[in-house]
Amino acid sequence: HPAGMEQPELGPQVRVTFTTTEADLQLDESKRQLLVPADIRRYGLSRILNSESMLDPENPIPFDFLVNGSFLQSSLEDYLKDNGLSLESNVTLQYVRSLIPPVFEASF
């Protein structure tokens, strides 16, 4: 293969469990456990939840994520590092409709 054609090298992954208290946004039990790239941030997680195989809403819903009671503001990798956790952890992410106006979405 020419270098540009090769599959991008896969990075480390973290196991997450999605939960929510919003009755209309529940995921099937079989969709709550997911391995995601460790460098993922709020925007990537939001895209996953909006994807066809997950919630698949009619119109995209921007999400925020609560981890241990506070909003996720860094990558998952940095969150783990800052809290002395390893990639072996299973991170519970509670998703809520984002309060950030959709216009800011592009900047993430």
Place this chain on the structure above:
Amino acid sequence: VTHIAEARELRGFDESLQMWTDLQTKTQALSLSLTSQLRLILTPSQSTKLSGSFRTGKRLNIKKIIPYIASSYKRDKIWMRRAIPTKRAYQILLCVDDSSSMSPDNGGVGAAAGMALESLVMVTRALTMLEVGQIGVLGFGSDVFVAHDLTDPPLSSYEAGARIMQNFKFKQEGTDMVRLVRTTIDRFRDARLMQAGSSGSEDLWQLALILSDGLVQSRDHARLRPLLREALEQRVMVVFIIMDEPNRNPGAPGRGTGGSGSVLELKEARFGPDGIPVIHRYLDSFPFPYYLIVHHLEDLPGALAGLLRTWFAEVNS
């Protein structure tokens, strides 16, 4: 193998002795069941091969006919007989996942960790009762350690069991499956050479049983494939036993509220170059050709025996 015994924190001996004793009692019936199932598979009672040179026998040895005629019918040991079954010797390594994903709530022993220890006790007891060969126990996580060497005395006492149990705390902060498989192949190569030096006539079989929650970084899946081919070429059989008891600990944090948590349901998300997430079933890229998913300990003896039976049938065909 890096020996990091000094750095590794060991479980207290008395506590470990209690654990081993309790687990041995708890798994006694299953151990016996596994022993009787494995006896039929691992120790063949009849040889299918015809060999040797005898005056009478079952089939003519064609290579002996010309010398027979040339010797004016004096060299008349021209028959082959069914040979006495070759004695098989086994070297079996049980590799227990000591990484912290096995024990998610970190306090007590988590679901997969508990099941791995139960399986370890059950399987080592069964194999020890069979007296088929050498048994070793490795632990792995970010590193690999030896909890019981193949050349150590057989595991026939509670104290020997307790010394194994002391090693497993499920706190390693990584699951380096590539390192484990590499180490396993290397140790088996050394063990085969040592065995050949002592008793060359036996037919040696090497088997690695991995007891784990099955969570391997997906990027390692591709790196494992050539290693698993190498194991196959070295006649090392690797069986991956996934400990998957989803509802054992439903209230524990990190396991979702009522979510099943089973590795069978686990998905993975990757982002394509277009930034669109694609979601697959995690097990679809799992690289181990021989794997079992065990939801209840009671399933293990039958499942393991079935898989080994299939494998021996494939090897002998």
